[in-house]
Amino acid sequence: MSPIIEFRGAGKTFGDVTALAGVDLSIDAGEIYAVIGHSGAGKSTLVRLINALERATSGEVLVDGVDITKLPERRLREVRLGIGMVFQQFNLMRSRTVFGNVAYPLKIAGWAKADRERRVAELLRFVGIAEKAWQYPDQLSGGQKQRVGIARALATNPKILLADESTSALDPETTGEVLRLLKRVNSEFGVTIVVITHEMEVVREIADRVAVLKDGKVIEHGTVREVFASPQEPTTRKFVETVLRARPGSADLARIRQRHPGRLVIARISDDRRIGTVLSEATSRYDVRFEVVHGGVKELGSTSFGSLTLELTGADAAVDKLIADLRTTTDVEELA
Amino acid sequence: MGTNWDTLRPILLDAIGQTLWMVTATMVAGGFLGLLLGIALYSTRPGGILANRPVHTVLNVVVNIVRPIPFIIFITAIGPVTIAVVGTQLGTGAATFALIAAATFGISRIVEQNLVTIDPGVIEAARAMGASPWRIITTLLVPEALGPLILGYTFVFVAVVDMSAVAGAIGGGGLGDFAIVYGYQRFDWAVTAVAVVIIIVLVQVAQFAGNRLARRVLRR
Numbered sequence: 001m002s003p004i005i006e007f008r009g010a011g012k013t014f015g016d017v018t019a020l021a022g023v024d025l026s027i028d029a030g031e032i033y034a035v036i037g038h039s040g041a042g043k044s045t046l047v048r049l050i051n052a053l054e055r056a057t058s059g060e061v062l063v064d065g066v067d068i069t070k071l072p073e074r075r076l077r078e079v080r081l082g083i084g085m086v087f088q089q090f091n092l093m094r095s096r097t098v099f100g101n102v103a104y105p106l107k108i109a110g111w112a113k114a115d116r117e118r119r120v121a122e123l124l125r126f127v128g129i130a131e132k133a134w135q136y137p138d139q140l141s142g143g144q145k146q147r148v149g150i151a152r153a154l155a156t157n158p159k160i161l162l163a164d165e166s167t168s169a170l171d172p173e174t175t176g177e178v179l180r181l182l183k184r185v186n187s188e189f190g191v192t193i194v195v196i197t198h199e200m201e202v203v204r205e206i207a208d209r210v211a212v213l214k215d216g217k218v219i220e221h222g223t224v225r226e227v228f229a230s231p232q233e234p235t236t237r238k239f240v241e242t243v244l245r246a247r248p249g250s251a252d253l254a255r256i257r258q259r260h261p262g263r264l265v266i267a268r269i270s271d272d273r274r275i276g277t278v279l280s281e282a283t284s285r286y287d288v289r290f291e292v293v294h295g296g297v298k299e300l301g302s303t304s305f306g307s308l309t310l311e312l313t314g315a316d317a318a319v320d321k322l323i324a325d326l327r328t329t330t331d332v333e334e335l336a
Numbered sequence: 337m338g339t340n341w342d343t344l345r346p347i348l349l350d351a352i353g354q355t356l357w358m359v360t361a362t363m364v365a366g367g368f369l370g371l372l373l374g375i376a377l378y379s380t381r382p383g384g385i386l387a388n389r390p391v392h393t394v395l396n397v398v399v400n401i402v403r404p405i406p407f408i409i410f411i412t413a414i415g416p417v418t419i420a421v422v423g424t425q426l427g428t429g430a431a432t433f434a435l436i437a438a439a440t441f442g443i444s445r446i447v448e449q450n451l452v453t454i455d456p457g458v459i460e461a462a463r464a465m466g467a468s469p470w471r472i473i474t475t476l477l478v479p480e481a482l483g484p485l486i487l488g489y490t491f492v493f494v495a496v497v498d499m500s501a502v503a504g505a506i507g508g509g510g511l512g513d514f515a516i517v518y519g520y521q522r523f524d525w526a527v528t529a530v531a532v533v534i535i536i537v538l539v540q541v542a543q544f545a546g547n548r549l550a551r552r553v554l555r556r
Binding site: 053079091096136138 | 553
């Protein structure tokens with residue numbers, strides 16, 4: 001598949017401050033690509049390079065094969081008509097109704113009145129707020145506002161949708177609804193979506209691929225499965241652990257230790273890494289008892305991922321043997 | 337000494353007409369020019385949609401020079417310009433010109449202050465949709481800030497009525513001049529009181545209308 005968005009050594013500096021440096025990424029048409037990072041990592045700047053709300057100060061940014069860093073402002077406006085954007089704070093116009101907000105980009109694109117009306121009605125039905133057409137943003141809940149934001153971003157049939165922390169201002173339930181809506185946008189219209197987030201849960205729910213941004217650099221990228229299965233960088237591992245609760249935090253660990261004096265190990269779980277067989281033989285073969293003291297397993301696409309922290313009680317040599325046995329099927333880490 | 341209302345009435349009516357004319361012309365012309373100047377101040381500021389530091393600095397300095405001049409001095413100091421534009425520096429027309437000039441600068445700051453309160457995110461959203469700066473100015477800035485702008489203009493209306501009372505200094509007439517010439521200078525408090533009451537009514541009506549309009553626009 002050909003990339004619809006491509007960063008080639010793209011960088012951005014604001015005065016002396018380097019927001020992004022040497023970013024190389026390629027995003028394929030039709031995929032949902034997530035960019036995750038802590039605040040200040042440069043995510044918002046990165047996404048704004050795609051529609052040139054911020055211009056790259058070095059390197060190239062190709063959208064549909066065109067290097068937009070070289071385009072004059074007038075040409076950029078045409079490019080932007082083909083790229084929708086959804087914001088964390090929704091950024092709706094308070095002086096216009098829901099209908100007026102969604103119709104606004106169509107006016108900019110020069111659509112005739114009748115076409116605008118038909119298109120807005122269609123969009124509001126798609127996002128499920130047709131009955132709110134004549135209300136003002138102030139009268140809507142956060143989730144409803146973001147639906148308006150998504151309808152507005154889709155108005156001109158863009159090929160690309162940029163979602164900048166689009167669920168960060170929403171509660172968990174509404175977040176789920178908005179993410180499902182974005183997924184429908186992707187599957188029904190084939191819109192390429194770039195999701196900016198600081199929540200690994202969002203990445204797990206909707207993304208195909210993910211890039212991890214730290215201090216303005218891409219430190220890791222790959223399919224969501226790869227990254228969840230074997231995160232390489234410490235930052236990535238921490239993000240993955242926010243979803244999988246793979247490793248007990250220091251407070252958790254202190255509490256666990258109080259009640260569980262045995263040796264503690266963390267074993268990674270996935271569909272092809274089964275520890276049940278080994279553990280079921282722990283008592284009979286090694287005279288080692290085990291207790292599950294921490295951990296979790298999550299669905300990711302069609303497979304399961306997770307890790308369990310186990311307390312192993314028995315003779316030291318026997319426990320060593322059991323750990324060695326476990327290591328033949330999966331990664332095991334002993335907690336000191 | 338009784339007040340001879342039969343002779344004063346036509347003079348009073350003239351004065352009311354002059355005040356209404358001066359205030360209306362100032363609100364329309366000064367209001368429009370002030371809106372343009374205010375938008376220019378706002379748009380050219382650093383980070384604005386037409387960010388341009390030299391232009392912004394020049395506009396800022398000019399506004400800051402003109403605005404603090406007391407109107408009684410401004411109306412006379414602008415004399416040469418008034419002559420060049422109106423043809424005379426005396427009379428209602430000359431006073432109206434000075435009023436429009438002063439109001440333009442005053443209003444520009446009020447417009448700028450109200451535009452600053454617009455959420456920059458909304459402007460960014462419009463840019464992301466491919467809106468040109470001109471379109472953002474005409475279809476986004478003014479509608480989004482309309483409620484506060486109406487209240488700002490209502491405030492300016494009262495200030496313009498206040499300034500118009502000085503018009504007498506260059507023979508511009510109006511209610512202020514009437515109160516001073518026929519009231520204060522003749523020790524006739526009744527005449528002064530009548531002029532004051534008319535001004536109060538004028539201001540009250542304007543404030544009431546402004547508040548109502550703003551509330552409708554703000555839907556509160």
